[in-house]
Amino acid sequence: MKIKICGLSRDDDISFANEAGPDYIGFVFAKSKRRVSPDCAARLRARLRHDIVPVGVFVNAPVEEIAALYRDGIIGIAQLHGDESQGYIAELKKLTASVSSVPVLVIKAVQVESREDILDSVRSGADYLLLDHGTGGTGKPFDWALLEDGDFLNGLPVPCFLAGGIDMYNIEEALRFKPLGIDVSSGAETGSVKDRDKMIQLVQKVRNWK
Secondary structure (H helix, E strand, O other): OEEEEEOOOOHHHHHHHHHHOOOEEEEEOOOOOOEOOHHHHHHHHHHOOOOOEEEEEEOOOOHHHHHHHHHOOOOOEEEEOOOOOHHHHHHHHHHHHHHOOOOOEEEEEEEOOOHHHHHHHOOOOOOEEEEEOOOOOOOOOOOHHHHOOOOOHHHOOOOEEEOOOOOOOOHHHHHOOOOOEEEEOHHHEEOOEEOHHHHHHHHHHHHHOO
16 A cells, blocks of 8 residues: 655655655645645655655646656646546657657546446556545545445556545545555644654555554
């Protein structure tokens, strides 16, 4: 099981992540209170542990913008939260392959209101899906009862991250659906600021889950 902590924007956030050791962290390049500039992300990326993968979060960004960040090693994965189509993802992969040895891996966020939303998204061309309450990140869970049918997530052809309002109080419930990984943002914060202890505890919850 993997864990991603999204919305890192300060030097302290990187220090906390290096100590906690999640599999991925997220830099938000879209409009958000957690938004970072490419220059800020580059500086933070330079301080990040090499075994933690930086993910760039975008909403309908020009593919050239994402490709430049990937080429410069600032991000290793692109997470898309807008209206990006199958054609957009194909274009992004083609462009990133031309500036690097391999095309960028893509996570496509899905606003889940029904199972059909998930099933329709497996044809997006993305490498992973991120199942969320809202594609912009609402900090609330969607109806997890939609996942109750046995190993529904494991039966999908595209691996899924589970997101939306996950924190210390409900992470164990999220884990029992057996996603590829858990995505946490506000659940790792206190007063809208990343909290060292919460980050460490959330990562430990995932590492210790059986």
